[in-house]
Amino acid sequence: MPIGIERIEQHEKAPATNSHEEAYQEAVEPPVPAGLDRLTAPQRALADFLRVGADLLAVAAQAGPPAPEPRKRPGQKELAPLIAALPEKEKDGLLLRLALGGEPQLGAELLRRLPGLLRRPDDRALRG
Template sequence: MSEYQYYEFLAVDRPLDEEEQAQVRALSTRAHITATSFTNEYEWGDFRGDPVRLMERYYDAHLYLANWGTHRVMLRLPRSLLGLDVAEHYCVGEQVTAWKSGEHVVLDLTSEAEDEDEDWEERSLSAIIGVRAELAAGDLRPLYLAWLSAYGAWERDEDAFDHEDEEELEPPVPRGLGSLTAPQRALADFLRLDADLLAVAAEASSPTQTVQDDPAALASWIAALPADEKDALLLRVVQNQAAQVRMGLLRRFRGPSAPAGTPQRTVAALLDAAAVRRQERERRVAAKHAEEKARRERERALARQS
């Protein structure tokens, strides 16, 4: 079987200057490199660069996949928008990690499975990148999805975790798990999150507050900000920090994504409930198929009699 690897990086908050682009190009002469992106595919050989170092120095998002089953997404956000203490609630072994790098927090989300027959064309960072802005605005659903996907690997590999991990408690459950955004669905699919496990987890998730982005409410909230704070925010916009200002304001306006006091379930309880739900769903599907088969047999019998 031939090898296949795909690397993609995006610079969101600040484009790379010419010197930085030259530094990156020195790592791969065949890559397509612009001020905001890096993409390359390998069917032989390997990338000489270190994705962690590239994320810490240049880029805000990274997607990697290989046909031996590795899926990896990395995201870099300003620490003023996502604190390491918040991200660490959702870390799981080597599957979901987070660390500080200067003024940023870097997230590393990984899924492993034997999926050599996947359709590589459907994998794209452009479908997932939206979760970065959502995280920066205070929506913690992407982190919860990564945490849930990590423990969901237990369904594919019984040796993925130790038995004592069954009693681990879930992190704070964000609102809106039952109504994911398109980027969140793309992330869940990329990390191979089981649909039944997600449905079980969503049972403890309250609905999103649809009025939170009401233009009139947002305008009133901004009008009430102190004048000196508005001046400071405008200065940051002029200093090419418009994206960070926007995300920070939205995060403050919307409030916490995970309500305090939500009862926490164990990993074992979530996985067991997902297994029960899966079995019940498969039973209903089997019963429907059997009913359809019996109907077709009755129709054939009537046709023979006529």
Template sequence: MSTRARISATSFVNEYHWGEFKGDPSRLMERYYDAHLYAANWGTHRVMFRLPCAVLDPDVVERYCAGDGASACATGEFVVLDLTSEDDGGEFDDDPEDLLSAIVGVRAELAAGDLRPLYLAWLAAYGAWERDEDAFDREADNDLEPPVPPGLGTLTAGQRALADFLRLGDDLLAIAAQASPPLEDTADDPDDLAAWVSHLPAAEKGRLLVRVLLGEGARVRMELLGRYRGDTSPVSPSPARRTVADLLDAAARRRAAASIA
């Protein structure tokens, strides 16, 4: 696939000044890698993440897909997220490796049940409509937003980096965050964790320990944390879902008001 790539046991890094990579990033993600980032000087930004379906349900992911900007594919035991932003007038990021290091933490957040990265990708995909009038058909004005996760007003560093990479505007994010409840303290209490684990069937605990001994410790941790948080998270009423037009129009008004001020 390449004679110039820097390849290690865990990475494949390539930079082209002429021509293009001959391999298929989607195939590489399906078979080998958990994260992929691509940046081109003509304005393309693309980031992909692979997660086990056991920790990120493909049906949940589907709710946050939006055209070519936010898509996903389930392959075997994994789901691969594919997030893209196009902007011909955008500035080129000349150090994509640093970008991936800043963003990649959202993969672990998704595995632990934090859906904010998915919502950010959905919002950024429709936000591209403000730059490219052909990004979506007019019928998309009436598309409803997916479930709004809590904590959009207090993004993690990785989520902020993802939003920037996908060119999600601050005004659109601020409007979306108005319907996002505050993120409660998500530090996992050791006593609560111990109580939850104590109710797991003994046979299941045995199977989990065997998987840890076989080298699946990190994956077992992600699966269990996702289950624990799903079982113990407080149920809060869902806000009324807004349309794409509601969000974009409100962001435009906010931006106009700020320019007048």
């Protein structure tokens, strides 16, 4: 008798169990993400597309942590001394690139280059 047939016969003789149901009951649910109480426009569009009801989102938002406060952009008081501390050659290069245009990410690049600019601890994870 081929090996495959023996396995089928053994399976047929085994007591009936609902292993899928047991696995489902033992599965650990992922944590509720933060900020379900304040969805962005793209998140709202996705929830609408997936037909996730507002009631379900409201209940999930109660179970999840609140969204982190939006990061405040540094002001002139914080930026002026940091920009002044940049080497002149670097400042000239940045100003030239700004004048030439075509680099929408230049402001973000400048902020990343500034030493001592306060950053949240999770910023490193966002930068990769």
